[in-house]
Amino acid sequence: MAAFRRYLRSPAPVLGLVLLMAVIAMALCADLVFPRDPLALAGRPLQWPGTNPRFWLGTDGSGRDIAAQIFHGARVSLLIGVVATAIAIALGIAIGAVAGFYGGGVDTVLMRVTEAFQTLPNFILLLVLVAVFGSDIVTVTVSIGAVSWPAPARLTRAEVLSLRNREFVLACRTLGMGDLRLILGEILPNALPPVIVYASVVMAVAILLESALAFLGLSDPNVASWGNLIGTGRTVIRSEWYVSAIPGVAILVTVLAVSLVGQGLNDALNPRLKERT
Amino acid sequence: MSGLLSIRDLSVRLPRGADRSHALIGVSLDLAPNEILCLVGESGSGKSLTAAAIMGLLPGPQVFAEKGAILFEGRDLLRLSEAEMRAIRGARIGMIFQEPMTALNPVLPVGRQIEEVLEEHTAMTRAERVGRVLALLEEVRIPDPASAARAHPHELSGGQRQRAMIAMALALNPRLLIADEPTTALDVTTQKHILGLIRELQRSHGTGVLFITHDFGVVAEIADRVAVMQHGRVVEQGAAEQVLNRPSHPYTRALIAAVPTLAHSPRGRDFPCAPVLAVRNLSKTYRAAGLFARRRTVHAVKDVSFDLHRGETLGIVGESGSGKSTVARCLVRLLDPDGGSMVVDGLDMAALSRARLRREARRVQMVFQDPFASLNPRRTAGDLVAQGPMLHGVPREEAQARAAELFRLVGLDPAAMSRLPHEFSGGQRQRIGLARALAMRPTVLVADEPVSALDVSVQAQVLRLLRDLRDRLSLSIVFITHDLRVAAELCDRIAVMHEGEIVEHGPTAEVFAAPRHDYTRTLMDSIPGRTWTPPALEPA
CATH class of the missing domain: 3.40.50.300 (P-loop containing nucleotide triphosphate hydrolases)
Structure with a gap:
């Protein structure tokens, strides 16, 4: 509760929260506002926003309603963001906790693997995974999660390393507590706040990664994602730039909202910073 | 009394939301030249903040001296500009800290760090400075001063590091030395030597020492006079012998009663049965x-x-x-x-x-x-x-x-x-x-x-x-x-x-x-x- 009050004290995180709520609201009411399939032909192609009251954000090159695609795209982007982040954070915590807690050879092996992943640019790795396993929405989401775990893993490991020899952990060890309980019950709850904060960064990056894939035409073409819309607008970007610009703004707003919320969480969960400013 | 340092009715404000409104309330202390005044108190009593106030190092804009005066050699330190304070710090007032490992810069040789003090405050040439550093290290009796001057802090033992800190604090022969728990992090045998060294240097230079400690054993060892602090106030002040043996304030009496005595040892008991x-x-x-x-x-x-x-x-x-x-x-x-x-x-x-x-x-x-x-x-x-x-x-x-x-x-x-x-x-x-x-x-x-x-x-x-x-x-x-x-x-x-x-x-x-x-x-x-x-x- 105290953390929540600290969160609400500065304006930027509140703005982030409001924007994020707006995006979530868009995703939730997409079916009510635009009950038709957003990918269905709706009218004459390339109508500028404002010229036709039926399509207040205009239509794209195939005559599909941009506003409908934005609303339905919010679902896809958020879903990909949340699921990919959950995968990345879960993998990262598991690997980081085991490496940090056991140390020695286990740690060396796991960290070398992590470094191997980190030396490859994750977008290239993502391209390879999508090229090999296909580009339906599930594969794309899992692949994004699979390329995003190294940073959370390193962060978790660092936290666990500093916690595992604290006296309260030693005390539980002398009580006869097993390793699994030590990690899950004693160490992780104290190690998690920075990892949770970092999740916002992972989520923002996940949304951008999907958009980048879609822009290259490598994401699932059968879903109305913002990236797909940018991709289809690419061919007419010099004359009808709004086709790419409108979903671009949507991505910008969502990523900004997620990062602002992350920063707010950081300030709220990190009591050492609370008295600064 | 021809005081070297005289603190008059000093009050230091704490930021809103702290556990009390003032860190120090109406603190008055006197320190004569060639005297060791021990400032004793438990954690949170305000003894370290008193030292910070003297040095002009109170943390931040929210912690400040609300009223009172700190007279040092006739000048009120609270009224001096930052530039004037800089000339006094290090030169006229030296300070040693509890943990020499963190008070010394880990990447510079010890001798070089002492030299920096001389560089800042004197017009000595390089050669003179090096000579003075060796003389200082000799004075604090570090074994092999020449190699100690070249050593980095981590290469010295805890006691040697504290000696180097003392050498640095005394480099310019200050009139006042503030020692904030200087032996708390040390072993007893090392502590004994450092206390002896401080006492001896204080005698030979006629320095006034403000010695902050929580340990009544140390007080008994080194103090000429004692001031006892509790919750930001000085509750008792007097000659060491009197405060230690005939304390008058209830808090001082409680503190001294809590010091474990060496004289009575528990009964020797017999334990006939097999050991557990x-x-x-x-x-x-x-x-x-x-x-x-x-x-x-x-x-x-x-x-x-x-x-x-x-x-x-x-x-x-x-x-x-x-x-x-x-x-x-x-x-x-x-x-x-x-x-x-x-x-x-x-x-x-x-x-x-x-x-x-x-x-x-x-x-x-x-x-x-x-x-x-x-x-x-x-x-x-x-x-x-x-x-x-x-x-x-x-x-x-x-x-x-x-x-x-x-x-x-x-x-x-x-x-x-x-x-x-x-x-x-x-x-x-x-x-x-x-x-x-x-x-x-x-x-x-x-x-x-x-x-x-x-x-x-x-x-x-x-x-x-x-x-x-x-x-x-x-x-x-x-x-x-x-x-x-x-x-x-x-x-x-x-x-x-x-x-x-x-x-x-x-x-x-x-x-x-x-x-x-x-x-x-x-x-x-x-x-x-x-x-x-x-x-x-x-x-x-």
Whole structure:
């Protein structure tokens, strides 16, 4: 509760929260506002926003309603963001906790693997995974999660390393507590706040990664994602730039909202910073 | 009085939301040249902030001197500009800190750091500065000053580092030296030398010393005059002899009554029955395994043997690096011993497998040193105590009921069981730690420096509690400490450790009255204020 009050004290995180709520609201009411399939032909192609009251954000090159695609795209982007982040954070915590807690050879092996992943640019790795396993929405989401775990893993490991020899952990060890309980019950709850904060960064990056894939035409073409819309607008970007610009703004707003919320969480969960400013 | 430093009615404001509105309230102190004034108090009494105020180093815009004056050589330090203060700091007022490792810059050689002070404040040439640095290091009696000047801080021992700090503080022959707990981080034998050095240098230079400490033994050793602080006020001030032996303020009387005395040692008792813990030839060696580095082996514990009987308290005393904490950690198997046996009630704990050990964990339990680090900040006090029995199959309700009982036993209100550790004071947390260990109904209790992080009055309460519980529950305790006064207060027998070995072992009274080993004698000689016996005071 105290953390929540600290969160609400500065304006930027509140703005982030409001924007994020707006995006979530868009995703939730997409079916009510635009009950038709957003990918269905709706009218004459390339109508500028404002010229036709039926399509207040205009239509794209195939005559599909941009506003409908934005609303339905919010679902896809958020879903990909949340699921990919959950995968990345879960993998990262598991690997980081085991490496940090056991140390020695286990740690060396796991960290070398992590470094191997980190030396490859994750977008290239993502391209390879999508090229090999296909580009339906599930594969794309899992692949994004699979390329995003190294940073959370390193962060978790660092936290666990500093916690595992604290006296309260030693005390539980002398009580006869097993390793699994030590990690899950004693160490992780104290190690998690920075990892949770970092999740916002992972989520923002996940949304951008999907958009980048879609822009290259490598994401699932059968879903109305913002990236797909940018991709289809690419061919007419010099004359009808709004086709790419409108979903671009949507991505910008969502990523900004997620990062602002992350920063707010950081300030709220990190009591050492609370008295600064 | 021709004062060197005169603090008049100083009040220092704290930021809103702190536990009190002022850190210092109407503090008045006088320090004459060639005098050592000891500022004594428990944590939070405002003694370190007084030093910061003199140096003009109060933290931040929210903590500031609200009223009063700090007259130093006739000038009010509170009215000086930052530039004028800079000329005084280091040159006219020197300062030494508690932890020389953090007060020195780790990447510069020690000699170079002393030179910087000279560079800042004098027009000496390079050669003159180097000469002066060597002379200073010689004066603080660092062995081999030339190589010490070239050494980086981590290459020196703790005592040598503190000597280097003193050399730096005295580089410009300041009129006033502020020493903030300068020996607290040091071993007693080193402490004795540093205290002697400060006293000697103060005499020969006629410096006034403001010596901040929490330790009445140190006060007895070094002070000319004493000022006692409590909650930001000076409650008593006077000549050392008078404050130590005839304190008038109730708080001073309570503090001095809490100082463990060396004079009375607990009764030597006989323990006819078989020991509950028999340690034989316990050894632990650390190997620094590097692929390319030369292998270093450290024999942390060598062939340690002792017995502990039911209801008995064995004190293991020694300085840092003596191996006493390694013994404690081996006893609870946080470390695996390399050799020897530890038999508890017929079971050799040293030979148990990990899985078997977890089941037998209740036999030996530990109380840790740091009351802040030893409790999981996210668990309630009740859970912390109930946790152990629950791990071993006691149902939740029964464990909670037992925890409530233990809370009463260690002097806490069972209603506080739902609170989190940060809502308790240091002494209360240590009681929770004790309750957690007792919840397992251990055969042997290992206490690793359980009172050394506590203020002296709280320390006395926790010691009283330990003694009381030991007598009521017939606890068998291995008590690890560096503080001989504490050991004398509580322990039936004492084992003195030095470089991994037990060099002397016997009933407390005997060891204190007639130490046989040279090292024990050195240790006894180094107890600060050993000639001062705290007066028997009725709590006022």
